[in-house]
Amino acid sequence: MNIPFLDLRAQYLELRQEIDAAVMRVLDSGWYVLGKECEDFECSFRNYLTGDGTGYFVGVNSGTDALRLSLLAAGVGPGDEVITVANTAIPTVAAICSIGAIPIFCDVDPETWLMDPRVIESCVSRKTKAIIAVHLYGGVCDLRALMSVAETYRLALIEDVAQATGSTYYEKFCGTFGNFGAFSFYPSKNLGAFGDGGGIFVASAEVRNLLTMLRNYGQRDRYCADISKGENSRLDEIQAAVLRVKMQLIHRWDGRRKELSEYFRQCIVDAGISVEVQKYYHGVSSVPHLFVIKVPKGQRNDIQAKLANRGVQTLIHYPVPIYRQPAFASFAARGNRIAEKLCDTVLSMPFHQYLNRNEIEYMVDSLSLAVK
Numbered sequence: 180m181n182i183p184f185l186d187l188r189a190q191y192l193e194l195r196q197e198i199d200a201a202v203m204r205v206l207d208s209g210w211y212v213l214g215k216e217c218e219d220f221e222c223s224f225r226n227y228l229t230g231d232g233t234g235y236f237v238g239v240n241s242g243t244d245a246l247r248l249s250l251l252a253a254g255v256g257p258g259d260e261v262i263t264v265a266n267t268a269i270p271t272v273a274a275i276c277s278i279g280a281i282p283i284f285c286d287v288d289p290e291t292w293l294m295d296p297r298v299i300e301s302c303v304s305r306k307t308k309a310i311i312a313v314h315l316y317g318g319v320c321d322l323r324a325l326m327s328v329a330e331t332y333r334l335a336l337i338e339d340v341a342q343a344t345g346s347t348y349y350e351k352f353c354g355t356f357g358n359f360g361a362f363s364f365y366p367s368k369n370l371g372a373f374g375d376g377g378g379i380f381v382a383s384a385e386v387r388n389l390l391t392m393l394r395n396y397g398q399r400d401r402y403c404a405d406i407s408k409g410e411n412s413r414l415d416e417i418q419a420a421v422l423r424v425k426m427q428l429i430h431r432w433d434g435r436r437k438e439l440s441e442y443f444r445q446c447i448v449d450a451g452i453s454v455e456v457q458k459y460y461h462g463v464s465s466v467p468h469l470f471v472i473k474v475p476k477g478q479r480n481d482i483q484a485k486l487a488n489r490g491v492q493t494l495i496h497y498p499v500p501i502y503r504q505p506a507f508a509s510f511a512a513r514g515n516r517i518a519e520k521l522c523d524t525v526l527s528m529p530f531h532q533y534l535n536r537n538e539i540e541y542m543v544d545s546l547s548l549a550v551k
């Protein structure tokens with residue numbers, strides 16, 4: 180059997196007619212940036228998140244920009260410190276550094292693999308301005324604890340929801356808890372465009388207005404800038420139109436991801452394989468983005484090769500803690516023992532909503548053979 184890590188084309192094939200029609204509609208309209216498609220998508224994604232028409236969603240060019248513009252809107256600037264984690268994707272930290280702020284790495288919980296609220300207070304200094312909580316793999320951070328730290332120290336709480344579109348915490352969507360919820364619609368994410376895209380959820384109209392200026396050269400009205408930090412970061416009409424079509428199936432896809440990941444977990448338990456999976460905090464219902472296992476130390480290369488021999492393609496998210504990468508080596512990182520360990524032992528199995536139970540059983544059989 181051959182199981183590729185992802186199958187993005189399947190999403191296109193499932194919705195081909197609607198997507199083709201939507202793209203043609205945009206091409207025919209003569210209006211390609213900041214138009215009706217973007218507005219309609221912002222509205223429908225906001226409704227997906229809050230259900231009751233509260234809050235605002237602002238489409239931007241990428242998940243990285245969603246983080247960057249959130250930081251700017253929160254007033255974070257050069258020399259300010261932003262607390263995040265070291266086992267995340269590069270863009271979380273690139274966003275911080277791109278505005279001259281300094282990333283401070285808080286170690287993660289050994290079971291949930293997410294920012295450890297018991298450690299975070301030791302990372303706070305007089306320079307701290309914000310926390311970027313990363314809902315890694317679709318798991319959800321201990322938001323109650325993080326919100327309380329943010330409140331105590333008056334820090335902006337930015338949720339990096341790039342990997343957790345659809346995950347909920349006590350029945351509310353993640354991305355709606357912090358001051359900013361930064362989403363990515365990169366093609367491989369839970370909800371993906373056919374190019375780059377991202378967006379920010381905020382509760383306040385005032386912050387929404389600030390973000391809409393930041394994404395569009397700093398101008399409120401055409402040809403008159405109100406703020407100097409504006410840039411060009413817009414969700415274009417074609418991507419917005421594609422996302423609108425995909426929204427039709429989002430609940431079904433969310434459900435399918437949940438169901439498949441639960442089945443995957445159960446099969447691993449039933450087979451008695453000595454690998455660990457991500458644990459969830461109380462109140463979390465995850466729509467997993469990746470299916471990540473933690474393998475016994477020293478065995479990962481071997482396991483990966485054996486799986487590849489059986490046609491199972493795996494990846495590693497992520498192999499090197501951020502502060503060990505050349506670009507970020509100048510940032511101090513004390514005591515990120517758990518993040519280090521995870522970077523050495525995590526392995527991502529193929530995972531998407533089009534897998535079937537047969538394929539999952541085959542992968543678990545392959546794991547049984549590969550893990551000592």
Ligand SMILES: *Cc1c(COP(=O)(O)O)cnc(C)c1O
Pocket residue numbers: 241242243244267268270271313339341342363364365375376377
């Ligand atoms: C994908 C991702 C981003 C960045 O999103 P882009 O749309 O690719 O810019 C940020 N944070 C995390 C955790 C991600 O996985």
